[in-house]
Amino acid sequence: MTARNAGAIVSPLVLAGLLAGSAACTSFYEIPIETPIQPKMDVSMFQRVLIAGFISGGTEDVDANLETVRLLRSQLRTKSSLRVIEAEVLQLAEIAKEQAKGDSSAPPSPGGAADGPQQPVADDPSRIRNEKDLEKYQSIFADAAFWKKLGEEYQGPLIITGTVLFSPLSTAGYVPVEREYFDQLGRRRVIQSRIYQERKGFTLQPKLIYIDGRTGATLYSETLREEILYNAQQNTPALSSYFELMDKLIPSFLNTLSTQKIRGTRMLIK
């Protein structure tokens, strides 16, 4: 084989190699996508929804029952196809207490304790402080006759009820902080460090129960939990923290009843 022949054979090989190399250089396109998350519950049989009320506990600074009902109703009004029933907020804790005292075979009228806001007494032993205190009231959610009777008043809607525990929280430990300084040339620098800090905040733990207003049966329930902590010196009103925490939980609540879309981007490749 002459040098010329060898060159004639090698050159296609080099060319093939170059082509393979160029093929490996892929081009790509970033594209926005909206991922639909299917609802956790099928609510197609309901046209109306009643956010009845919640058994609330924890801090006394916020009426978690009233605030939760207001917030969930306003969310559903704008972000759901269900018609929201505007009814008086039930004081479920009072109703449950009456149920426990009275004859269990004759459930109290659902509207019976709806008048006036809940006024917990500071030293009231029946005050709900934690999850254990809430347990005493759970039986009301299994009382199908009570919920059916309530449903009949509003032509069998989907009823949303449950418990809401909004409690103060305090903790201490090392937290990451950023410290800013200017170097010899006057440039701004940021260094990461960790400092020991006392922090306080709140936990919010709603248990949402979805009841069929036509039968009184529980269709679905879920417990959500979020917490928030601030520097101990920071004075954040309890109500602000409540809304901050609810903001985080609302997407999950809405996704129970309707499809939610999560926006993001992906790479399409040639």
Added chain:
Amino acid sequence: MLRRVLVVATVLLAFAPQAQAGDARSDARAQVEFGIKVAQNGLWKEAAYRWEKAIQIDPTYAAAWNNLAVAYEQQGNFEKAREAYEKAVELDPKNLMLRQNYDLFKEINDRTKRRRDR
């Protein structure tokens, strides 16, 4: 002369399957490119159809599997999206863009599953 012919024939034979594969890849690439164009205009069903065609033509085309997975994800078809992403990663494990897409998908999918399991 005979030796030269033999050498050329050997080279041609050696490259023949690759040339065939190259044809399949270029046909599949045309489908992939068209799919990208329509997806950019929001026509995800048509895009998915094109990318399905692309993997029928060339089942080893990782980019086509990736794009198909994105289309399935956009349509809320998570099981098919997972399978397509897994196939894409298997075919091209070093491709970082592909990995990133799959990681983002898993994050959303796992979060949704966790919510459902609660």
